[in-house]
Amino acid sequence: MSRLQRKKIKKKRFILKLSLILVILLLGTLFYGVYQYKKGFQLGNQNRNNKQSNVEFNAKKIPNKTNILLLGEDAHKKDEKSRTDSIMILQYNNQNETKLVSIMRDSYVSISGIGHQKINAAYSFGGVELLRQTIQQNFGIDIEYFAIIDFKGFEEMIDEIAPNGITIDVEKPMKSHIGVSIQPGVQQLNGKELLGYARFRHDARGDFDRVIRQQKVLKAIKSQVLTFKGFASLPKTLGIIQPYIQTNMSTIDILQLVSDYLVNGKDKDLETLRIPEDHTFTPKRVENAGEVLELDIEKNKEALQRFLN
Template sequence: MKKSAKIGIITLLSILLVVIGVACYAAISFQMAKEKSESKLSTINQNFTGDEQSSDKELTVMVVGNDSRDDDEDQGRSDTLMVAHYDGKTKQPKLISIMRDSYVDIPNRGMDKINAAYAYGGAQLTKEVLNKDFDLPINYYVVMDFKEFSDIIDELYPKGVTIDAEKDINLDGVDIVKGKQTLHGNSLLQYARFRMDEEGDFGRIRRQQQVMDALINQSKDLIPIWELPQVAGKLVGKIDTNVSTSLLIDLAKDFLSGKVKPLKSLSVPVQGTWDFNDYTESGSVIELDAEKNAEAINAFMKTN
């Protein structure tokens, strides 16, 4: 065998060993980080079955925010319900925020607020409501409580998140003044969940979308790529989700590299398709035209 051929083989084997070593390190660091994190997997969501994706480059994730404090009379209900869509081909992220008091037909339960679906049947039943009422397919789910959201923000954004607060806010001992400032986990959480004013959930959803937009815009170069498996392991250990490790890391690479386009947002119900109703067994609700909102969602999902 010629000397040049031997050198070529040795070089190839060396590259393979490096690749295998990096892969093993990534897998081990991910698993160790996951095991050290507090597991949030719940039995209520073990029966979740995701809808088929229209493309292997697209995914739609149902995001449930859960206020799990013991003194909450709505224990188990979803406090926040959003649907995140990402097209890996066009690099376009989209976010649909759904009012928690939306009055919908929950399978085998009848008419109720949409946030009750999670208490009745977890992620699977909530997905079925989104399928049925809004013709919205869901591939994956993510469920996290408020404390974990705060911890995750501090983990990913140790220097905080810059927000131009639209108003003075006081909630759960946190004071936020109007104007541009840097917020850390708990303060950012209170800004996103505040609804004790005349706008109620409408203002809260607008601020939640503002926060999500800031998180995406400020995600570039947060952490080195080689630390991604370890960070992903910590996150997966803290939340309840069926998003695979490999998919989570692939998505994170796009956001960390700054390749994604600006976030597009939609609030449901859309303007002109709803009315307040205070005379239901569920209390004060938002009655909506499900068909018109399904049409709006469909048009939103098709925009580039």
């Protein structure tokens, strides 16, 4: 056997060994992820007191983008007349852009079969499907997926991906109706504190500043997930929060969306919008709904479609 032949054999053996090592590492990572997901799912199920039910949602497939209706809900207050605490539309498109719209819950809109009411009343009257219809009819936006996130699951998710807390610059003292007391300044907030920060609205600016804080919190969570530690804990985190989420997305849908975002969209900023926009609404009091925001529907519809479409 010539020297050149021996070199070729050695090279082939080296490539084979390297390929085998890569396959073993890939399989190990996959099995570890599955193990962590199942472990997290078991932990979530142990702590969850109520069971989920099937939810009607007549979703429409949207080309080149994914629209997800995100709703926050307190399981302890869940009943047939519950109103969602937050209404957001999260979009990830084929340009690898991530956009977030917060719709203020006091927005006074037309609800099919009900008449004019606050937009979060649609959830109370007809669940997530009536809310989807209301958004489509008033703003012309189709939504493919929904996720109703229980606040307890949010707390546990934060404590898993950030055991030392999420860094937030708290702008004022907060304690009314949020279950925690938070002081001003840059600090690490655990799951319960971060939820309280995002939900606080008992000051002069009310829901307006709360929307800003909610968007600020989601940006901070995104930054945490993109760290090595956050990424490594992701399978277990998804398992933990799964029992706390009602959604029409499969686990495969979620993992595919997350992996695609981490590979292609992680370096892009999260773009945000609030509906109603400034100067496109009038605060007023109406007999059947109390304090509302009367919207210039056409201006807000145009702004929302321009932002998402």
